[in-house]
Amino acid sequence: MKNYGLARKISVCDLSTGEETEFIATPAAYLQAKLWCGKRLKGIDEDTVGVYENYAWMYHGAKLAGKAEELGLPSELTREGIEELSGRLTFYLDNVQEDDVPLATKGGSSKKK
Secondary structure, eight states: OOEEEEEEEEEEEETTTOOEEEEEEOHHHHHHHHHHHHHHOTTSOHHHHHHHHHHHHHHHHHHHTTOHHHHTOOSSOOHHHHHHHHTTEEEEEEEEEGGGSHHHHTTOOOOOO
């Protein structure tokens, strides 16, 4: 079974409502998170940066997957916004496996012929 690198299956739980949402974040979400953190988190210790980076990854992944409104995400990501989100949302990042990819479930193939 293949593992799709920087793509992540993200399961989000809104602790205030108990609602759960799941989506696949593309590698573009990871790149956007890294760029955001690189510009805004200078001088912060590595452990804290890791937490901000994970929330930024979830944020950008949700926006790209069309889940931002459903999750009540702010229109622009800020450090303060992440602090607010961390009080309301918890999530799990998991590797994307071959059977998680939408094409695999629809009988399509991504192999070049």
